[in-house]
Amino acid sequence: MKSNIKLVASDLDGTLLNSQKQLTQTLYNAIGRLQRKGIIFVPATGRVLNAVPDYVKSIPLLKYIITSNGAAINDIPTGKEIASSYLPVETTINTIKKAAALPIMIEIFSGGKAYTEKKFISNLNYYGVVGQHINYVLSTRTPINNTLQFIKEHPNQIENVNLIFSDDKLRLAFRQELTAENFAAVTSSSPNNLEITSKLATKGNALKTLCSQLNILPEQVVAFGDSSNDEDMLKFAGLGIAMENGEEHIKKIATHTTFSCDENGVLAAMEKFIL
Template sequence: MSKIKLVAMDLDNTLLDSEKQISKHTEEVLKEAIRRGVYIVPATGRIFKAIPEFLRDIPGVRYAVCCNGATVYDQKEDKIIYTNHLPKETVFSLFDILEKYHCTRDIYQNGQGYMERCYFDHLAEYGVSDHVLKLVRDTRLPLDDLRKYIEEHPLGIEKINVFFDDMEERETARQELIEKNIASVSSSLENNIEINQIGCDKGDGLLHLAEQIGLSMDEVMACGDAGNDTMMIKAVGTGVVMENGQPDLKEIADFVTKTNNEDGVAYAIEKLVFEA
């Protein structure tokens, strides 16, 4: 019998295929895992309402690790069980750095995204397109002055999101942000940077969730593909990385599964949970 009692999974390029969907087979595997008493937990850089409805509505999907671990949410009780948010002063210091670069800036705060209209109306200029463009437009409210808004509403800032059209500039900005050492810096897409409170990551969020429901991290499996999944893969007892995942992430995996377009999460659950 498998020791795994909770399976956490990133969404983009992990659970979701290239069309941002899951197959019928993957859906059935998730439901079967729940029937066997395994917690199925989305662990994402997204806010909760940006988790696809078809996943949120699967009976038994109760918990979610959102915004890279900044907020852990209990859907059944409609309550937040853990937060690790950015203070206003840190946000403004990070904005000061980002203003030197040609990039967007927005925040997730208390489950809602906010972006200045000058970026919201010109997302294509920053390399935002296709499914990501739709997601941004669906989850951000446009504002005229984000700094002013934060001054008036400073609490609950979960994450800063940044998009670049120039990858060399993105890398320069990423290095400067890391060297500043006032926040956690990661990414989920090749053209973005995601910034959280220092010490905030999916692994930390999962640790607090596991403690809440009485599990050890040895009983947790996590699936991911990108930089913002690194600490989660390291923290759990069984770290699974997609075949389409970043090479450095695959090096630390306990198991490399099939790609996100080949039901890779379902395959890992079948091999490591059902057949163990």
């Protein structure tokens, strides 16, 4: 197993990063060892590119990153987007109109940035954004006046629609509704959100695209994740590893479960299977 691995892909929040959104120094060093062995390391996140922490983007020898749940693959050294799968404009507008009728926060990911209306930013607590997430939103979101107008000005450039709920029953009901329509991929990376992308834009599809470009086989890939938006990535990889803090169905479909993100689970699995 150890000699056969050519690429390692990892989710960020709840996986590579601990619950304090930190990348431990020991794990940072281990990724450096990985890269120096010629093994490609690829962060794969639901975050938009400009919301990826600098300490992740500055990992030694890091070249590729999958963002917006697979809607974009970026080349870090050049800053270029090497592959993308955008939401069709009709699907985006339909989703936004439905969401606007609900008491939820709406975010748009486009061009590596996240946008949300000023009315949401000024009332984050009401929409269920609390604690450390407040500073995260304030530091990574660009305020706009009108979401639909933004979409009309940026047609076919929408990577992701992110919806934030304060009511879980409403979230689950809306997820069912969107899933039944079958116009887009609907996933989640936290207990209070829904992430809507093109049906082609999943972490698994992006990883498959990247591996195809690099002539890497699925059995030469290890993937780490904890949430439903990691599922097809874990299924694609020859070794799909779930975090102990992950969702139960993710642990069931994974080929292995490691320690939690607060116990350096990624590091433990790297040392066992790769390094």
